[in-house]
Each structure stands twice: as structure tokens, then as C-alpha cells.
Amino acid sequence: MQPEQQGLEVAVLVSVGRHPITGRARRAEQDARGVELALTLASELPGTRINVLHAGQQDINSEVALRGYLGMGLNSLTLLEQPEGSDAIAALAAYLTKALPPLVLTGTRAECGEGSGLLPYALAERLGWPLVNGLAAVETIENGVVTLLQALPRGQRRRLKVRLPAIVSVDEAGPVARQSAFGPARRAKFIVTSAIHEPDRELTQWHLAPARKRPKRLKIVKAASARDRFKAAASKAGGKSGQVLSDVTPEQGAVAILKLLEEEDVLR
């Protein structure tokens, strides 16, 4: 690799996750995938420095969760210390403006708190950097331009070229995070710095409750007569049938199918 790429710095933003069943603090799924991507990048591009960032309070629960990331093979983690209930965006934006890492990786949304998935967008807006969501893989980094694969629904991929510095968010399409080792996690260090404290006042005014099951949508039959309502309730659904081609040559059938495939735009 060229010498100018030797010093690429990657900042990974991590949060404290929450196990969906037990509710215990853990490393967040998407953020861990972000760390995994950064570690893969570091093994491919020697000299890459990974700076793992977390803004939040320091207590026993969050420490267990954050050490989960450190056990993946990191030496240290920068903790921007804030009291509970403060807005992480301000602290992170302030830190990133000073540090100016060319590439920032982050999970798409947090597993506790509001979990609105706004943080990457808010940071991109404050810093004025481009943002790409749904990162699947980083292909190359050359001359301040990163080529990456974006995950689309249905397993598709799109290749994008983004000018650095950029913020890239990782979701479930990213590579699965490696296992966290206990020993390295214990030995790694926290670099604690105090950060701006901006309380999230709006969030405190909202009413939070454990999620209740969403009502299942009912099949509402709007029929004029009782007979229609009875028929709708008693008959098998999806009675309407489509076009049936019988007594056609294989070529005619194939033409009809090809026409439908072209209309639906599934042939590539």
C-alpha cells in the first residue's frame, strides 16, 4: 500500500447494548459488526488505527458491555464521560471535529434509549460529511475515496464511491462479529475524558413503557349485502385467478413468461 494510506484512522462509535430476552447489558449487535469491519480493514491495510468511542456514563453495567468490544482485539477505548440522560450527539460531534478521523463507522440504531437511529444522520449533518447506510464491506481506500458495498434488501449489493471523511453505518448485513475474549478484554484500558453535558430534555417528557404487542390487522370486509359478507367469511381467500395459457406452443408460453419477467424487471 502507498505510504499516505498508512496512517488511516478509523473511529468506531459503540453503544451499550441490551440483550433482547434477559435485558442485560451487552455489546450491541450492530456496533460489534462495525468493530469487526474495522478490524478486518486493519488487517488488510497495515497501519490502520482503530479508535473506539463511546459517550455515556461509566458504571459497572456499561463497563461489562464495553469490555465486550475490547475483547475482540482492541487495546483501548475512549470513553467520553457524561451523566445519564445526556445527549451523546453533542459530545461525539465535538470530539470528532477535533480528532477528524477520515472514516467513522457506527451501528444503525441503539438497543436502548430512544433507539431512533438518528445519531449517524445527526453527526453527518453537524459535521457536514457524507453518510452511507447499510455497509456490507469496504473494498478499497485510495486517495481519499472509499469504495464500498452497500447492502440492499433481498441480499442485493450496490457499489458506492464516497469521498472521505465520511460516516458509514452498519446494520445486520455487515459481517458477523468475532467472539470476545475475556483476558484481552480485562487487560484493555479505558481512556476517560469528560465531555459536554447536554441533557435530552425532550426525551424526559415522553412516556416510555415496555412495548406491548401490536394488534393484528383484521380483514375488514366492506360488503353491501349479507350474502357478500357471508361469502367473504366462508370462502377461501384469493379466489381470483390470473391469465391461463393452454394449447400454446412452448415458444408462445415462453414469450408470455419473458414479458412478465421483463415487466417486473427481475432479469439482470
Add this chain to the structure above:
Amino acid sequence: MSEIRRRDPRREWIARNRLHPEHASVLAALDGIEGGGATSEWLGPSGVIRKNPRAVGFIGPSGIKRIDRSGLQSGSQPTVSAMAVSGDSRRAVNIAEPAFLVAVVPDLIGGRLSAHDKDMLGLARRLADVDVGRPGAVVAILFCEHKEEALGEVGIDKVLHFNEAIYAGFAPEVRLAALTTVERELAPRYWLFPDSPLGGADLGRRLALRLNERPATGVWQIEADNEALLGWRCTARGAAGSLDIQRPLPRFVLALAECAEPVDETRHAAERLSIAGVTPTTLSRIEDLGQVAVDPAGVALAEAEFILSGGNGVKNWDAFHHAAKVLGATEGASRVAVDDGFMTRDRQVGATGTWVTARVYLAVGISGAIQHLQGIQRCDKVVAINLDPGCDMIKRADLAVIGDSAEILAALVGMVEQRRGGQRDAA
């Protein structure tokens, strides 16, 4: 001519026999002769609907009076007119002077409104129609080409269509510029986006933060609330779906699927709108190099877009695999094909296998056991190739071709290869 009324027993018999091919025409002719006859329903002098039960129905073959309320068979006039009304009973709505605007940006996957988009439009209608006297208008902002013809039927009053090529693909910055112009020119009261990974979630967050507003994400319910600023309160999912957040509804809403009922009782104008001042900037820091060819075999069956599925009717499996490769389809199979060892278990589609969500499902030689049809419930278009015209898969299919599957598949493969070859020559 003469006072004697002539009867035609054959025609009367046809009129009674609703399965007769000439039934409808004979019925219409009889109606014309009788000149409407007795009406069964009319408006009385005091404004009350009066009914004559004796004028309803017809005399059946055994001389007993029959009443068919389905409207399929009856010689009497009123039922026919009732049928015409039920053909399109939706109220036409034209909002000339909207009190305010509700902007909706649907995903338009493959150029069509998804069920999620229609739910969003239903939600927009709820917000717009809060005051019956002064309704708001729903503005749909569409990017790129679309295939929807009846935009008014899903509750759209005005359509703003950005059709330039620069909006295609992944172009968040260009789309954002267009939307900020819309905000400046039209200033909608609400902005609604589907909170879906297909684009709405991304674009909605970008726009809200560009305009310095805090959106509500993952909204699944709204209720009227007089204390709130905009008169609504919403319930949103937070913390990876484990929290319900109740908050006043903000201007920017990213809602989940099934957040409201889609519109089905009214027809709207869907009038074209154009705004000045949209200057498409080509200067973007993100360059879209297009979609990458993904090995279709590597795509998970549950999320594959195009599936070629084989069943008992497939005899030549090598040709089947070749067809899947040429068409670029993910392979699926029915249970019989898996049990017989032609396909692996992870390729099985159906109740015991994978529930697929493909946009196009091409079923070759599958008769359609109920377990298999359950598995393809969520597919958009089903194409069936089968020898048996009476099988259940044909009933489910949008396009069915009756014939030998091997020959049809071979012809299809030939055509696709020819088409590809032609394209390559042209390029």
C-alpha cells in the same frame, strides 16, 4: 299489433338458467320488452324509501318465486342499477382549496406502491381529514418512473413527480435537495416517510435533520390529543422494538407498516403538481456505481427477489439448474423434489421449509399443495408452468402456461440468452 302477449318458452328457460351462455343477453332483451315493469323501490312522498316486495325476484323453474340477492341473476331493473353503483361506489373527492398539505414520500419499490406505502397514505389521509370542513391535501412525492395508474385510489390529492435520471439509484443528496425545495415552496404541515430499509428510513432521517427537526421514528399508532401542539399523539417503537414511546406527534413522521388502514372508500384527484426552483445538482460526494451482480445461489431463499422453483413435474434437473443460472434466479423446490433427493432441504419452499417473499415466483411442475401455497403467500407475482390445468397452483398463479415444463423452460432460456446476446452486440 295484437293484444295477445306472445311467450317464448325457450327464452324464458334461458332467462331462468343462469349458467346458459346466452343468459345475460336474453335477460337484457326480456327487460327491454317488459319496459322496466314494476319497480320494487322508490322514494315516497314523505321522503321515505318504499319497497314493493312482490316486484322483487323471479319465478323459478318449479313455479316458486326465487330471490337472488347476489345481483348475478335478476330481470328486474333496480338490482341492475344497484350493481352499476357497486361497481364503483367510492366517493370522488376533489380538494380544490386545501387548508394545509401532508407530504408523503413512498418507497415505490419496482415502480409500485408497496403495502407499507399504502398504509402511509392511509395515515396521511387521517391527518389530512381531521377537520371535515377544511380538509388538507395529501401530496405524494415520487422519484423516478412508476407503474401505478390509479394514484387517486390510494388517497393522493396531488402528485409531485421528479422524473429526471439523476434521482435514480442511490442519490440521497440529490433527492434531499429536491425535498428541501418542496419544503421551501409548499411548506407541508406534515412529512410522512415509511420507516423501511428500502429508502424511506434513510431519506426521512436525512430530511428531518437537514431541516433541524426531531422526527418520530417507528411510529405505529396515532391518536387525537388536544394538548399536543399539532393535535395528535403518537406511539412509537424504541430501543430495538422493546419500548413504546408516547409523545406528541412532530412534523416529521417515520411510520412502520400497518400504522393505519389504507384508503378504500374514496377516490381522489391525483392532480399533477410542479414546482419551480428545483435545481438538480450533480455535485455529489457519493457516487453510485450501480448494483453488483450477486450470486443468486448465495442469496437466502427467504429474501430472494426471483425464485425458480421445481417440483415433481421436473424431470431434467440439469436443465433446471441451467435455467436458474441463465435467468439469474434463486433455486427453490417443493417438498417432493427435496424428498426425492433432487434438491437440498434448505431449498424447500412451504410450511415446513422457507416462507418466501419473492417478487416473482416461477413454479415449474408444482401442483400446489396447501403447505406450498402457504409458503408463497407473500409473493407478488406467481408464474406456473404445469401439465395439469386443474391444479391449485394454476388457480393461485397470475400467469399459468399449460404444457411440458422442460420444453417451455428450454424455450425461455433460449430467448433470454438471445436477448442477452443481442444486448451485448448493441453495446
